[in-house]
Amino acid sequence: MSEKKSRKTWQHPWSYREGTIVTVAIIVLGFALQIASGGTSFRLAGFPWNLVSGVIFLGFLVLLFWFLKKHAVIKWLGGVKAALPAIFGFTFLVLLMGFVKQDVQSKNMLVELLGMNHLVKTWPFILINFYLLILLGLVTLKRLTPFNLKNFGFFLNHFGLFLVLLSTALGSSDVKTLNMDCYEDQTEWRGRDLNGTMVELPIAIKLLDFNIEEFRPKLTIIDNKTGKILIEKNRQKFELLDRDAFDLFQYHLEVDTFYASSGRVGENYYPVNEPGSSPSARIKVTNLMDQSVAHGWVCSGSYAMQPAALKLNENHSLIMLPAEPKKFSSEVSILTKDGKSQTALIEVNKPFRINGWTIYQLGYNTEMGRWSDLSMLQLVRDPWLPAVYTGIFLMLAGAIFLFIFGKPKSGGTEHVA
Amino acid sequence: MWLNFPVFASVAILLWMAATGLFLFSASKILNRLAAGLSLSGTVVLLVFVIMLWWTIDRPPMRTLGETRLWYAIFLSGIGLASYFRWKYKWLVCYSLTLAMMFLSVNLNHPEAYDKTLMPALQSPWFVPHVIVYIFAYALLGASSLVAIRNIFVKSSGKTTSEPIHMADNLVYLGFSFLTLGLLFGALWAKEAWGHYWTWDPKETWAFITWMFYLIYIHYRFRNPLAHNKAMMILAAAFVILLICWYGVNYLPSAQNSVHVYTE
Ligand code: HEM
Numbered sequence: 001m002s003e004k005k006s007r008k009t010w011q012h013p014w015s016y017r018e019g020t021i022v023t024v025a026i027i028v029l030g031f032a033l034q035i036a037s038g039g040t041s042f043r044l045a046g047f048p049w050n051l052v053s054g055v056i057f058l059g060f061l062v063l064l065f066w067f068l069k070k071h072a073v074i075k076w077l078g079g080v081k082a083a084l085p086a087i088f089g090f091t092f093l094v095l096l097m098g099f100v101k102q103d104v105q106s107k108n109m110l111v112e113l114l115g116m117n118h119l120v121k122t123w124p125f126i127l128i129n130f131y132l133l134i135l136l137g138l139v140t141l142k143r144l145t146p147f148n149l150k151n152f153g154f155f156l157n158h159f160g161l162f163l164v165l166l167s168t169a170l171g172s173s174d175v176k177t178l179n180m181d182c183y184e185d186q187t188e189w190r191g192r193d194l195n196g197t198m199v200e201l202p203i204a205i206k207l208l209d210f211n212i213e214e215f216r217p218k219l220t221i222i223d224n225k226t227g228k229i230l231i232e233k234n235r236q237k238f239e240l241l242d243r244d245a246f247d248l249f250q251y252h253l254e255v256d257t258f259y260a261s262s263g264r265v266g267e268n269y270y271p272v273n274e275p276g277s278s279p280s281a282r283i284k285v286t287n288l289m290d291q292s293v294a295h296g297w298v299c300s301g302s303y304a305m306q307p308a309a310l311k312l313n314e315n316h317s318l319i320m321l322p323a324e325p326k327k328f329s330s331e332v333s334i335l336t337k338d339g340k341s342q343t344a345l346i347e348v349n350k351p352f353r354i355n356g357w358t359i360y361q362l363g364y365n366t367e368m369g370r371w372s373d374l375s376m377l378q379l380v381r382d383p384w385l386p387a388v389y390t391g392i393f394l395m396l397a398g399a400i401f402l403f404i405f406g407k408p409k410s411g412g413t414e415h416v417a
Numbered sequence: 418m419w420l421n422f423p424v425f426a427s428v429a430i431l432l433w434m435a436a437t438g439l440f441l442f443s444a445s446k447i448l449n450r451l452a453a454g455l456s457l458s459g460t461v462v463l464l465v466f467v468i469m470l471w472w473t474i475d476r477p478p479m480r481t482l483g484e485t486r487l488w489y490a491i492f493l494s495g496i497g498l499a500s501y502f503r504w505k506y507k508w509l510v511c512y513s514l515t516l517a518m519m520f521l522s523v524n525l526n527h528p529e530a531y532d533k534t535l536m537p538a539l540q541s542p543w544f545v546p547h548v549i550v551y552i553f554a555y556a557l558l559g560a561s562s563l564v565a566i567r568n569i570f571v572k573s574s575g576k577t578t579s580e581p582i583h584m585a586d587n588l589v590y591l592g593f594s595f596l597t598l599g600l601l602f603g604a605l606w607a608k609e610a611w612g613h614y615w616t617w618d619p620k621e622t623w624a625f626i627t628w629m630f631y632l633i634y635i636h637y638r639f640r641n642p643l644a645h646n647k648a649m650m651i652l653a654a655a656f657v658i659l660l661i662c663w664y665g666v667n668y669l670p671s672a673q674n675s676v677h678v679y680t681e
Pocket residue numbers: 078079080081083086087132135136139143153154157158161398408412415416417597632635636639
């Protein structure tokens with residue numbers, strides 16, 4: 001590090017010091033703009049202006065490199081001495097995001113003023129991204145000319161990231177996310193966007209059937225006085241009702257009868273399958289401490305049915321927890337403006353794609369659980385996705401390259417500007 | 418099933434202790450081979466346990482912090498041994514085994530409730546590769562940081578040799594490639610399950626920060642290949658971030674309600 005003494009700041013060749021100054025200046029400028037703009041969150045123009053600006057940006061980068069690649073500043077921009085401080089600066093902003101809770105109002109004036117609670121939409125974040133894009137673009141061009149197959153891994157990693165960053169930034173304003181509430185046997189063609197405004201869609205959806213598959217319910221012991229679930233160190237606090245006999249705390253449980261869906265008549269439960277019915281089980285509980293036995297029904301209840309607990313003794317009762325969903329899905333009929341009509345099954349992790357829209361299963365009326373007649377769907381349109389995915393796949397290939405070839409043998413110093 | 422854990426864990430710990438002892442105090446080739454064999458047996462014992470656990474609870478055992486500790490112990494011991502075969506560094510095996518034993522002991526002291534239910538969003542073909550790749554990356558990067566920390570504190574003669582840093586480089590490049598895969602698998606899965614590939618959920622944010630720190634190491638090493646000490650410092654700092662990402666996120670106020678927070 002002897003250069004530190006011999007070279008003045010801004011005297012070429014630039015080093016980490018200039019890199020740090022530039023990065024800090026960009027972040028400070030960003031925050032200043034953020035304050036000056038009164039904290040309104042930043043939004044890029046939509047199609048076609050984002051595409052136009054993307055093309056202009058690419059042209060600008062190529063021309064800049066073409067005509068000025070010998071210039072000391074351009075050389076420096078394509079090197080690690082500019083890149084490292086920039087990566088650091090970006091990391092710093094993301095670190096802020098890691099500590100300050102995002103997308104909620106903050107009581108702290110400074111947080112609100114600087115936009116630290118919605119950082120990805122603020123000026124400093126956008127400027128640093130822009131700067132990184134310039135650096136990534138220039139270093140990719142530098143390594144592409146003259147072309148050398150040895151730089152293939154480098155190209156995959158850097159151009160892949162370039163593509164992901166550029167297309168997510170430009171595409172962000174074209175992403176449409178709409179939540180649609182569908183009731184059984186009704187046709188819906190409106191959705192609510194993220195600001196809560198109703199929007200009409202070119203797609204109509206009729207919910208034919210909403211289905212939930214549930215896990216078996218869990219059993220647990222509660223304290224009669226507090227009503228709280230019993231917790232003992234080193235003990236399982238509940239058991240899934242998927243076997244005929246098991247132990248829970250100091251009790252041995254034997255399952256006489258289990259109904260996945262039942263109704264209550266008098267003191268007993270009978271299998272029925274109609275809205276509001278609930279799982280129930282008749283269980284024999286032996287207290288392993290004193291061999292006393294309790295025998296009776298437990299039921300998790302539903303919006304239409306009271307839950308039932310089995311009192312074991314003065315202190316404890318056995319209860320059944322509401323069953324958790326294993327799988328939920330909507331059978332829908334979809335109509336598009338161009339006259340297509342289609343039925344589809346939409347499930348969590350299994351969205352359905354039609355005319356550029358992807359339809360996701362989001363939720364249902366949890367109060368009614370299995371008997372919900374409401375299915376909440378989400379429709380997403382992201383026309384820039386193919387570009388983002390191309391970038392992601394380049395980076396995946398780049399990662400495999402790193403895995404196979406590891407660190408460049410020479411330390412790579414021959415490329416250093 | 419989890420009740421058998423103390424037996425399996427104790428056997429593994431005993432085998433690993435014996436292996437560490439042999440590695441540390443023996444010079445003969447045969448004894449070293451024996452140590453390697455013991456170390457491997459410990460890993461296999463745990464692997465058998467994990468497979469049986471998977472079988473019994475009928476879902477991938479990757480949901481809780483205790484379960485991830487288990488995988489970490491398996492990978493760490495495996496990586497320690499593999500690097501011993503590759504580079505013949507006994508101290509690295511010993512460190513890795515010690516760390517793995519520590520993770521097992523934590524699990525022994527906090528036996529956890531296991532839960533057979535798995536929410537629908539996690540029932541995806543992406544779940545297993547995403548988690549396995551991540552934990553494997555963490556184990557590799559953890560090992561690289563052991564190299565760094567040892568190098569920072571054990572500068573015996575003052576002169577820098579290049580071997581430790583080469584090992585750190587190798588581990589970082591391997592670990593970083595897995596970290597990248599984990600990150601990208603996560604993005605592809607999120608798109609399929611939630612409709613967007615990146616939402617800056619706190620765990621995603623910290624995973625990204627971790628990734629950036631190793632990225633900084635890689636670039637610094639590339640440009641300043643002779644500044645070993647600073648590189649080792651970056652590596653040590655990166656490990657702190659990695660720990661926050663893996664462990665600390667659960668406790669950060671910014672991370673309440675994250676889908677990624679492990680249940681304990
Ligand atoms: C964040 C944006 C990034 C910037 C600004 C950046 C910049 C640079 C620069 C300037 C170099 C030196 C190239 C030279 O002097 O010829 C370099 C090298 C390198 N970068 Fe990046 N990089 C970035 C992201 C990445 C990513 C995402 C990866 C890997 C996944 C990566 C992996 C590497 C590797 C392995 C080298 C060593 C050189 C080689 O492979 O030949 N970089 N990077």
